[in-house]
Amino acid sequence: MSQPDEWGMALEGPATARQVAERLNQTFDALLTWNSGAVRPPYMKEGGVWPDTSIAGKVTYKFAGADQSGAGDIPFGVLDKGRGQFIPNLSHVGPQEQIASAATMDIGAKSAYRLVVTGNEGIQSLGGKQNVRKQLRFEGELTLTHDDAVLALPGEKDLTVKAGDVLEFSSDDAGKFRCDVSPAAGADGGSTSSSGVPVGFIAPDPSGTGFGPGWLKLGNGATFDVTIYKKLALKYPDGVLPDPDDRVLRGAGPLAGAAGTVLEDAFQDHPHEDAYASNVSDGTARTSVRTFGSGRTVAETGESQELPQGNAAEGNETHPLTGPASAVPGVRTASETRVKSLTVDWYIKAADTVNDPEVIQALAHVASLNAVVSQTGELERVAKNRVVNRFNTRAQYTAPVYTAVDGVEIAIFQTTIDNIKSGNAVRIDLGVFFESENNLVFWLRRGDVDLDRGGSAGGAQPGTRGIFAPIYDNHNGGTPNFKSLSLTDENPPAGSSTYKLMAQSSSAVSKSFRINEPTDGAVGENRERGVSWMELQELQA
Numbered sequence: 001m002s003q004p005d006e007w008g009m010a011l012e013g014p015a016t017a018r019q020v021a022e023r024l025n026q027t028f029d030a031l032l033t034w035n036s037g038a039v040r041p042p043y044m045k046e047g048g049v050w051p052d053t054s055i056a057g058k059v060t061y062k063f064a065g066a067d068q069s070g071a072g073d074i075p076f077g078v079l080d081k082g083r084g085q086f087i088p089n090l091s092h093v094g095p096q097e098q099i100a101s102a103a104t105m106d107i108g109a110k111s112a113y114r115l116v117v118t119g120n121e122g123i124q125s126l127g128g129k130q131n132v133r134k135q136l137r138f139e140g141e142l143t144l145t146h147d148d149a150v151l152a153l154p155g156e157k158d159l160t161v162k163a164g165d166v167l168e169f170s171s172d173d174a175g176k177f178r179c180d181v182s183p184a185a186g187a188d189g190g191s192t193s194s195s196g197v198p199v200g201f202i203a204p205d206p207s208g209t210g211f212g213p214g215w216l217k218l219g220n221g222a223t224f225d226v227t228i229y230k231k232l233a234l235k236y237p238d239g240v241l242p243d244p245d246d247r248v249l250r251g252a253g254p255l256a257g258a259a260g261t262v263l264e265d266a267f268q269d270h271p272h273e274d275a276y277a278s279n280v281s282d283g284t285a286r287t288s289v290r291t292f293g294s295g296r297t298v299a300e301t302g303e304s305q306e307l308p309q310g311n312a313a314e315g316n317e318t319h320p321l322t323g324p325a326s327a328v329p330g331v332r333t334a335s336e337t338r339v340k341s342l343t344v345d346w347y348i349k350a351a352d353t354v355n356d357p358e359v360i361q362a363l364a365h366v367a368s369l370n371a372v373v374s375q376t377g378e379l380e381r382v383a384k385n386r387v388v389n390r391f392n393t394r395a396q397y398t399a400p401v402y403t404a405v406d407g408v409e410i411a412i413f414q415t416t417i418d419n420i421k422s423g424n425a426v427r428i429d430l431g432v433f434f435e436s437e438n439n440l441v442f443w444l445r446r447g448d449v450d451l452d453r454g455g456s457a458g459g460a461q462p463g464t465r466g467i468f469a470p471i472y473d474n475h476n477g478g479t480p481n482f483k484s485l486s487l488t489d490e491n492p493p494a495g496s497s498t499y500k501l502m503a504q505s506s507s508a509v510s511k512s513f514r515i516n517e518p519t520d521g522a523v524g525e526n527r528e529r530g531v532s533w534m535e536l537q538e539l540q541a
Helices: 017-033 357-384
Strands: 049-051 059-063 073-080 085-088 097-100 114-118 133-138 142-144 159-161 166-171 177-181 202-205 215-217 273-280 285-291 297-302 315-320 345-349 386-391 395-399 415-420 425-436 440-446 449-451 481-489 495-505 511-515 532-539
Touching: 386 415, 395 495, 415 532, 425 440, 425 495, 440 481, 495 532
Parallel strands: 097 114, 114 133
Antiparallel strands: 049 059, 059 073, 073 085, 133 166, 142 159, 166 177, 202 345, 215 345, 273 285, 273 315, 285 297, 386 532, 395 511, 415 495, 425 481, 425 511, 425 532, 440 449, 440 495
C-alpha cells in the first residue's frame, strides 16, 4: 500500500455528513497503520508500522507517541523476503527482566523476551506456557534437569550452566520447553563442555598443557578404569589405551593394515650398487662395481683409482668397501628412520562433558588419590624431620641458688627444629653425662616456656622444681652421673622451636657442675669422659 499525501476519500456515497466523516477516518486509520515507502510518512498514527523500502531487507519501524518528526520512531525488525521471515530487533521487543531461579520457573509469565536468571537453585521446569520463546542469561552456576515431558535439553542429559551463559528456549502447543541454543564454549575453548567431540576421539596437543577434565593422555602404557569411563570401555574393554609414543598416526589401508595395527619402522625394498677391491697391492688394484640383480661388472686397474667409502688391505683377495652414510656430505642421519615432524602429546576423549558422572567420579577418584599421595608425602616429611645434637664437648656451669628467679642455661644442649606443622607434636630425647654435688635440679625449656618443671604449690621456690636431680655424691669427684629421659611437647607452635636444658640449685648455695667430665677434671688413665645429646623428632598429630 502506498503512502497517501492527502486524505478525505470515500468508498461510496454516504447518507449523512457524519457517515462521511466516519468513513474517511476508517479509511485513513487503515492506510496509516501499515504504510511502505522510501521516506517516512508525513503523518502516522500511534502504533503504526511502515516498511522502509530504502533499506535492504525492509527494516520496519514502530511509531510511539504523537510526535510526527520521527524522533520517537523505534527500530522494530527486518523483513527477510528470502526466507519469508520477520526477524524482530530483540533489543526493542521489550524490557529485559529478571527472574529468580527455582525448581519450577515460569518464564511464560514474563512479558520480556530477554530474561536474566538470578540465583543458583536448580531448574526442573520452565512452566507450561504454550508457544513461548525466551532467551535466558544466567548470573550464577546452576543445573537444569532434563525431562522429555517437560524440559528437553541437548543430549537428553542434565545441563550445568555457568555465570554469563545464554540459552534460548521455546515451547510447543502442549507447553513443553526445549533448549534450542546451548551455551557457548567456556574458557577452555569448549574442550570440556558440550563440544560435540565423541568419546574415543584422539587429538594432538603441541602445547604440552593438555585439554583438562574429560580427556586422558595417551602414551607410556596408559590405562584407564573401565568402571569409571564406561563409554570409553566400549572401545577398549581391557582398559588399555593405544600407545602413540614415538609413532606417526596413519590411515588404515592395504599397506598400513586395519585400525589399531602397530608397525615397526622399515626400509622400502630397493636396489643397491656394491663396490669391491681385489688383488690389492702397493701399485695395483682392481676395483669392481656390481649392480645387484643385473650381474654386470665394471672393472678398472691402475695406481690412482679412487675407491668409494672404505679401505682395502694388501693381498690377493677381494675386500668389500664399506662406510657409514653420515660420511657422505649433505646426508642427514639419526638413530631412527623418520619424516619431518612436530612432536605433540596425544589425548583421547574419555567422557562427554565435565558434568558427566564419569568425569565427576574420575575427578573424585583423582582427588582421593592426590589426597593419599599428599598424606603419604606429609608422613614422609614428618618422619624425616628429626634433629640430633650429639656432642662430647666439656663445659663447667654454676647453678644459682634456689631462691633465684631463674636458673642457668646449659648452652651446649640448645637445639632447634624447623618446619613443624600446626597441630603436630615434638618428641624430645635427652641424655646428660655430668657430675655435681647434690641439691641440683634440671628441666627443659622451649623458647621462654618451661616444660615439665613442676608446680609451685605450697610456696615452693623455683629451685625446688625440676624434672630430675643428680645422684648424691658425697665426695664430688669420683662418680659421674648419666641421666636420660624422653618426653613429648604436645603443643609446640607451627614453624621453628628451640629447646634448652636449664639447671638451678635447690639449696641456699649455688652449685657448680660439669658436663661430659667429672668435677675434679681428672686426666690420664683415670679420666672419665662422656657424650651427651638432645634429639628432636616431629610427631604426626
